[in-house]
Amino acid sequence: MTERRLTITRAVDTAIRAHGQETYPHECCGALVGKNDGVTAVVDAIVPLPNTTEEGPRRRFLVRPLDYRQAEKQASVLGGELLGFYHSHPDHPARPSQYDLDHAWPTFAYIIVAVAEGTARDMTVWFLKEDRSSFDEGRLHHGENTDSHPAPAVHR
DSSP: OOOOEEEEEHHHHHHHHHHHHHHTTSOOEEEEEEEEOSSOEEEEEEEEEOOOOSSOTTTOOOOOHHHHHHHHHHHHHTTOEEEEEEEEEETSOSSOOHHHHHHOOTTOEEEEEEEETTEEEEEEEEEEOTTSSOEEEOEEEEEOOSSSOSOOBOOO
């Protein structure tokens, strides 16, 4: 099997890490927006989403249907598509949990950033296996910004 890869701009990397640090000790979450030509997927913007879980935002995140629809709409406005989601793991490794597996949707990329004591550390990307049994770790590639706009995060 070919290793799956996701390219993110440096501005997106910075924005995801900053979001994780801002929400620490709670989990942050958001949508990944960009383009996918079937060979290369490039994330050039994020849409931070509210963490509305009733289980407690310290160890869980939840994307509600309304937030999902808003993320799709914002992706369209930006001229891209919804490529996946990101979230943080406060004081835990950047590896998917059973909860992440139970709530993952096929075809999307999932970026996880580990935030240790308020500082963003490792960032990884994961793809749900076709049989939904587990995730495959992908390769997160850092590319240059695709345009001159310094702010990839879209705040609603």
